[in-house]
Every structure is written in C-alpha cells, then in structure tokens.
Amino acid sequence: MTYQFDRAAYERRIAWYRRARFGMFIHWGLYAIPARGEWVRSVEQMPEEEYLPFFDEFAAPDFDARAWARAAREAGMRYVVLTAKHHDGFCLFDTATTDFKSTNTPLGRDVVREFVDAARAEGLRVGLYYSLLDWHHPDYPHYGDRNHPMRNDPECGNERRDFNRYLDYMHEQVRELCTNYGTLDILWFDFSYDDMRGEAWRATELIDMVRSLQPGVVIDNRLEVSGEGYGSLATAHPAPFHGDFVSPEQMIPPDGIHGEDGSELAWESCVTMNRNWGYAADDHLFKPASMLIRSLVECVSKGGNMLLNVGPDARGAIPPESMERLAAIGRWMRLNRDSIVGCGRAGLPRPEYGRWTRNGDRLFLHLYDRPVGSLPIPEVGRDQVASMRYLATGAEVPVSTSWTHSDYGEILFADLGPDPCLPDPIDTVVEIRLR
Known part of the structure; x- marks a missing residue:
C-alpha cells in the first residue's frame, strides 16, 4: 500500500x-x-x-x-x-x-x-x-x-x-x-x-x-x-x-x-x-x-x-x-x-533596529538599537495601531508628534522619551496591538 x-x-x-x-x-x-x-x-x-x-x-x-x-x-x-x-x-x-x-x-x-x-x-x-x-x-x-x-x-x-x-x-x-x-x-x-x-x-x-x-x-x-x-x-x-x-x-x-x-x-x-x-x-x-x-x-x-x-x-x-x-x-x-511563546513570522520586512514577531493581532517589535530622536516604524500604518506598550512593564509608548519628522507624515513614529538608552539594552520589546 x-x-x-x-x-x-x-x-x-x-x-x-x-x-x-x-x-x-x-x-x-x-x-x-x-x-x-x-x-x-x-x-x-x-x-x-x-x-x-x-x-x-x-x-x-x-x-x-x-x-x-x-x-x-x-x-x-x-x-x-x-x-x-x-x-x-x-x-x-x-x-x-x-x-x-x-x-x-x-x-x-x-x-x-x-x-x-x-x-x-x-x-x-x-x-x-x-x-x-x-x-x-x-x-x-x-x-x-x-x-x-x-x-x-x-x-x-x-x-x-x-x-x-x-x-x-x-x-x-x-x-x-x-x-x-x-x-x-x-x-x-x-x-x-x-x-x-x-x-x-x-x-x-x-x-x-x-x-x-x-x-x-x-x-x-x-x-x-x-x-x-x-x-x-x-x-x-x-x-x-x-x-x-x-x-x-x-x-x-x-x-x-x-x-x-x-x-x-x-x-x-x-x-x-x-x-x-x-x-x-x-x-x-x-x-x-x-x-x-x-x-x-x-x-x-x-x-x-x-x-x-x-x-x-x-x-x-x-x-x-x-x-x-x-x-x-x-x-x-x-x-x-x-x-516568543505562540509567536511566529510577522509578515513584515525586518525593521532597521531589530526584529518582528507576531501572535495574531499582536505585533512585537524587538528593539536592539535606539535611533536618534523618535523611532520610525514604516512597516506599520498609523491607522492600523490600536495601542503601543512596552511589553515588560505595560507602559504606554506614545505615537510621536514631534516636528522633527514632519517631512515624513506618512510614516508612524514612536516616542521613546528623552533617555538615549533603551530600557533593556539586550532587547526592548514594544507590543503593538492592531485594530
């Protein structure tokens, strides 16, 4: 057989x-x-x-x-x-x-x-x-x-x-x-x-x-x-x-x-x-x-x-x-x-500052580097985002409204605050919940 x-x-x-x-x-x-x-x-x-x-x-x-x-x-x-x-x-x-x-x-x-x-x-x-x-x-x-x-x-x-x-x-x-x-x-x-x-x-x-x-x-x-x-x-x-x-x-x-x-x-x-x-x-x-x-x-x-x-x-x-x-x-x-657990590919291009993982409508941006100024997230549309939070603490990561990126209005930017260092230097994870 x-x-x-x-x-x-x-x-x-x-x-x-x-x-x-x-x-x-x-x-x-x-x-x-x-x-x-x-x-x-x-x-x-x-x-x-x-x-x-x-x-x-x-x-x-x-x-x-x-x-x-x-x-x-x-x-x-x-x-x-x-x-x-x-x-x-x-x-x-x-x-x-x-x-x-x-x-x-x-x-x-x-x-x-x-x-x-x-x-x-x-x-x-x-x-x-x-x-x-x-x-x-x-x-x-x-x-x-x-x-x-x-x-x-x-x-x-x-x-x-x-x-x-x-x-x-x-x-x-x-x-x-x-x-x-x-x-x-x-x-x-x-x-x-x-x-x-x-x-x-x-x-x-x-x-x-x-x-x-x-x-x-x-x-x-x-x-x-x-x-x-x-x-x-x-x-x-x-x-x-x-x-x-x-x-x-x-x-x-x-x-x-x-x-x-x-x-x-x-x-x-x-x-x-x-x-x-x-x-x-x-x-x-x-x-x-x-x-x-x-x-x-x-x-x-x-x-x-x-x-x-x-x-x-x-x-x-x-x-x-x-x-x-x-x-x-x-x-x-x-x-x-x-x-990590229950996650897999995000279906997005690899970000400049780290990697993506995903579980359903939850995107996880793994940040390895901190850019100067606000964080550009061109892989996700502004109108797709319901919330952004640091996964480790649940603290809000606001959408940036800084004038410094006003030339790039079509791109979503995240406001990581004034500290030039990431909260976790190994991998700071931002959870983005999609609408």
Whole structure:
C-alpha cells in the first residue's frame, strides 16, 4: 500500500510544538568524565577498552533531574530533550537489551525515568534523543565507517558483523522507550549519513512501531538526513518515515525553511552554549546571554524553534556558565515571553533596529538599537495601531508628534522619551496591538 501523508493528523500533533518555540537539549553520558566532548571516542579513535573504565566511574553524586527541569522552566523553555543513548551506545535508561546502561554503573539509577518524571512535574513537554549510531554494539559497522572509532583499524573488519541483528537491537530499544516511560512528546533521532539513510535503518518499520505506541509524538527528520538537508517533508510526497520538523544544527536559516511548494516547514535550530554538546572542561567559549536571547528571537521571527543545549559535568551538575546564561534568559523571558511563546513570522520586512514577531493581532517589535530622536516604524500604518506598550512593564509608548519628522507624515513614529538608552539594552520589546 502506498503511503499517504495525512496533513490534518500532522498539523494536530505539531501544533503545540510550533507554539512552544523554546526548548532545552541535554547531552549527558560517560563522555562527561573524559570531558572532551561527546565525540571523544571517534575524534581520538579511542578503543573500547580505553573507554570502558569510565563506566565504572559513573557515579554522578550531584545528578538531580528536578534541578535540570527547574532550570529549563525558569529559563522560559517549554520542552526538554535528553540523550537516552548517544553514539557511544551507553544507555541512560534501564533497557533489557544490554548491560551497558546507567543502572549498572555506580550511579545505579534510571536517568530517563527520573528525567521524564521531573520534566512533567515542572509542566514541561518531554523529549528523548536516541542515536541511530552505536559504537559499542559489535554488529554496528566498524572498519571503514565514516564515524566509528575503529574506522581505520583493519583488524576490526565487518565480515562477521550482522547489521540486521543490530537493527533488531536498536528497534527494541526504541520500543522500550516508547513503552516504558509514558507519553513522549518528542523523539529526536540522530543521524543519517552516507548510505545509512531511510530504509537502511528499516525506517518505515521503525516509524510504524513508534506511531502505534506513541501516536502523538513529534519526530525529527534525521532518519533521512543529518543537521543538513530538509528531508522528504519538504517534497510533494513525504516518505513514511518523514520527520515532523527540520533540524538545522549550529546555525539559523537565513529565511526560515520552506518546502518545494513554498510552504513554511516546522524547524528547530539546535545550538550549543559553547562549542561542544557534551561537557568539555577546557571549552570556555560561551556565547553571551544577549546573543542567545537574540538568537531565540531570530528563530521565532523566521517561524522556527530554538533548542538550546546544556552538557552536565561528570558529577551531574549543569556547569555554572550555563546556569548563569539560563538565569539571564529567564529574567528576560519572564517579562517578554508573550513575544516568543505562540509567536511566529510577522509578515513584515525586518525593521532597521531589530526584529518582528507576531501572535495574531499582536505585533512585537524587538528593539536592539535606539535611533536618534523618535523611532520610525514604516512597516506599520498609523491607522492600523490600536495601542503601543512596552511589553515588560505595560507602559504606554506614545505615537510621536514631534516636528522633527514632519517631512515624513506618512510614516508612524514612536516616542521613546528623552533617555538615549533603551530600557533593556539586550532587547526592548514594544507590543503593538492592531485594530
């Protein structure tokens, strides 16, 4: 039977996700102990025997899933996504398929169970990341694979490896995640490459199983692509395993993302605070909070979401640099969340001094710079405006009647007062209600 894309069902399940706009990614696992990033085994071509000792050290005395979830909620995030299994094959859940799991480490706990319970208790939507790759499983291709740590070791040949046996294992782990942890809101697969795409993962079978167990779950597009590529949702004939959203990585699309027919696609930029997803002790190149706030606004202004990453350390704590930025974002979001949550494109040209977001008849002008004199708003007609207010305080922003712009009578100007500085130097939001 030929697969038929059900547009109505798709729009129902993606609706909450389009409104949420802001989420937290959490990368955590054994790689937090060497503290050189989550790809440490691949980058250093580290043999398994050198990596396994970290399993016996994984005690994480500061691990507190409720603290993670609280940090996300207080930052204004609406959903959280945790790495249930990353490329190294280590599982943060109590799977029956392998002993290589958190319940067998000194920590001795089902991290996914505690995470989903904590996220729900904080009122957050729950997502689980699952790597299609597995550098621990003996049947996953080793020699010659682009990413495997043993890719250049001819003694690790693939002659006796049975990839279908690995796929049975992988499918069963996904079944466990979809069965044992209640309703999942997001399933975030990672990632396809070279010939490992689509049906190479037995993707139709996998998604049929997932949809039977979690009919409302939102799924990314990486059964088909990686951080680059849109996937078949962008075409006139989506595959049975199409993703529900596009997942650009470490960049924000110049004009959002559109399908071949010009329609807007749901998308989410996943972004690190520094340069690594997993904890990296020597990586201190953290983006300032102002940049992260403006990046969130940029995503929303282009019709997308932002998934902002934290990488807890070996003890299980979110690094202080990340917590400081989450707190700063939270302070801004508490005053300005209405300009993010439920918002999207305004359908207006980008303003000279910032960006637009919109929710129905509410326009939100995000001001990054203060012009000399009154603020010109040529994108909105004077007769369209019912009111203008600072979103953070509700204070009126009057329409300017200054003689200084009398030569431009057709343009709406806002009176920002005598202070040459904006109330919020990061992003001052003016709410314009339309008639």
